[in-house]
Amino acid sequence: MRILYVEDEFYLAEAVMHMLEKENISVDWVADGREGLELALKPHYDVIVLDVLLPKISGLSIVTAIRERGVKTPVLMLSALNEVEEKVKGLECGADDYLAKPFKTAELVARLKALARRPALQDKHILSYGDLGLNLNDRSLNGVQLTDKEAGIIEALMRTPGSAVTKEQLLAHVWGMEVSFEENYVEVYISYLRKKLKMIKSKVQIKTIRSLGYKLCLED
Amino acid sequence: MRILYVEDEFYLAEAVMHMLEKENISVDWVADGREGLELALKPHYDVIVLDVLLPKISGLSIVTAIRERGVKTPVLMLSALNEVEEKVKGLECGADDYLAKPFKTAELVARLKALARRPALQDKHILSYGDLGLNLNDRSLNGVQLTDKEAGIIEALMRTPGSAVTKEQLLAHVWGMEVSFEENYVEVYISYLRKKLKMIKSKVQIKTIRSLGYKLCLED
């Protein structure tokens, strides 16, 4: 099992890492919120453990941010005992479990195992493919805002992962039946989307299949 | 310190009571939900400890019921490890802390003391997001007074942190179903609220998602 551990108290972090490694859990430790967020966005971890109070970006903000971008890795929050409000907020933000400080390492291990075991929670308003997460609630793709038409196109592509979608289908899905095939709406919006995918630095690409349509695929 | 302990597992209850009495905590133990509710309504206790699963009336229902009747005694919920949904529900219902089973008695004692120590929670309804705190009692946002409609709008946004709320939802929430979509009430009040957010110098912003609605987000 591999976890990401974001914690700014050095001695605590060291002690915990030592114990976890005995349990055969490999730990990536960072002390800084910003760095933590960056790593948390990668899909490498079985569980992410976040301290609530962190330099630069709080643990709560990290959970919110990664959940908005469709990252579903289980999150365990750590915080000083009795900060009940923090706890509630943590769970509301999308954390999966909570542990009050100070804690027994044995309990941490038990909870980590429980979290790692459980089936990846799927959030129904997030559609994902590769490293992309489309939030249908606020029309954002990995955090960047899409317009109505952009979201319509990428949604259609993401709902049929791997297989091609014709231009006519896309037109029908986003603009409705009545528009003529003459218009180049689809080409224009595919171009806009590719620009945004590049901006996100996604590994997903929109591949054109000439005289047929488009499909999503992974780089290479 | 005196607590009410509602628990249907006899052997667990006995063990816990034994430990707590050593700590000089006097315990009233009942095994039944209905009886538990009756006692919980009395103001005799420093803390109420509730198992979630109980005969007749669940722990969750007990919290809801006593909070509705204005009882402010701190509540600690007990439930099997990893039932995260239960946990969230428990806290939403008005419980103050949560402990997963199985637990170390030492931890239970620590949390009981923490709960008993804390100032009687005055039910000042405060909703928070980022650096904002909306006081629902006097309709003030970080000290500045809001009007009825302003408060209604920001409340709806703050209750779904991070996710978008449509204009129709806002209209329905603040003005009721019957108003037509033609009116620009929402736009007007969003404008007023932004002015007040600026005045407060909050880091929270109201982001518009064109043709969809609004959501709260942090600066940047």
Added chain:
DNA sequence: ATTAACCTTAAAATAGATTTAAAAAAACAG
């Protein structure tokens, strides 16, 4: 090489959002 399909871009048009101010209604104080 030719041609049809596709890509990109930028300007024009539009739909939707913002801001204001004034009128109407409601709340409040004397």
Added chain:
DNA sequence: CTGTTTTTTTAAATCTATTTTAAGGTTAAT
């Protein structure tokens, strides 16, 4: 009750993001 103040509603002017249109450049297939 009456006048004053605050809040809500209405409406119009302004602004802006998104969509549409259009045109010239690029690519791939025969």
